[in-house]
Amino acid sequence: NVFIDSDIDTVGERDDISAMALWLATQEHFNLVGLTASAPDSNSQEYLNCIDAYEADLPVLLSHTTHPDRLKAPASLRAMVRQGSKVDAPAKGYWDPGDSGYAAVHACAQDMLAAAGTYGSAEAPLWVIIQGGYTTLAQAAHEAVALGQLPDFFQRVRIIGQPNYNSGWAPNAWGYLFNNIWPAAGTPGLFGEAWMLSGYYQWHAFNRDNGTTD
16 A cells, blocks of 8 residues: 655656656556655656547556556546655644645645544554655654654655755755654654654656756
């Protein structure tokens, strides 16, 4: 079970579009359960554009898989798409009701918590893939653990992300997560149960020459 949170866009983030093409084309290997768009400057319409292309190619994909039942219907994929924050969190690292942008990021966080509650467990975790600025994850962690909506959230999920640039685009959100995982050496914090794999300089994409065609 896989939940994807991405800063997908056509300006400077075309690597996320190529990644989405791969996610859609290889669904026989996993169960996709969430598609949220996060900082910086994401555009959830690009998820929908990718799904349109997937729909056009679906007959070919179905002819090449031994598990056609695992390739989701385009309508079910579109229903997963949600636009979150396009900017970093406030200085505290998360949003409260009344903060500008709260509604969008809260909705995405609730999608992540619902997926963790439905599909995640200590024995069979939900894999949360962060291809953006960690804003959705920070809000989900805050609402789940700090506010008590899903206290065992970090027992239910495994997180894979790439914080080298993405943490720099959303330092408040990333700092909130990081400082609550290990607030001091050897001292687990509020999010001390988090399992997080971070890759650095591992993207292979079509965004080397921005402004030209792929």
